[in-house]
Amino acid sequence: MPKTKQQKKEILNNLSEKISRAKAVVFARFRGLGVRENEELRKKLKQENSEYFVAKKTLMDLAFKDLKIDGLEPRELEGRVAAIFGYDDEVAPARIIKDFKKEHPVENGQEEKIDFAGGILENKFISAEKVKELSELPSKQELYAKIVGSINAPVSGFVNVLAGNIRKLVYVLKAIEEKKN
Helix, strand or coil, X not given: CCCCHHHHHHHHXXXXXXXXXXXXXXXXXXXXXXXXXXXXXXXXXXXXXXXXXXXXXXXXXXXXXCCCCCCCCHHHCCCCEEEEEECCCCCHHHHHHHHHHHHCCCCCCCCCCEEEEEEEECCEEECHHHHHHHHCCCCHHHHHHHHHHHHHXXXXXXXXXXXXXXXXXXXXXXXXXXXXX
């Protein structure tokens, strides 16, 4: 049943609000996703403060038109397309789709159930290949942990050096004590 103009206007407003909040958008082609798989994907995205949204390409085109992004033509993306909005982490939507693809491998010549179609990062359209590269990056939390580890490493080394000298002093004193006894 076709949507009324009022319903389309509500979808367009909802989509525009999501676009304004998003740090990154990933477009994904989907085919044959079952209800259970769809819900699983939405749940994983929600945990990372991301959202999966499906609308007609014409409505997406209207919603993204205000951004004036070169190369972005939602109508020209092949197949059924979902927009996945990342509100906190720019990499999270791409990484979650990559992980979801690993968990749901292609069976006997079937097409992939979900695949990258492109995306928007820093108000620029990026190709599916770039989104795939983005999906390989670690999350913000992992990067923070690496930075903290890098900063902490010299301090830990210094403490170990000091502890080593104290340990050696204790061994020498213990040896002197044993020699006197």
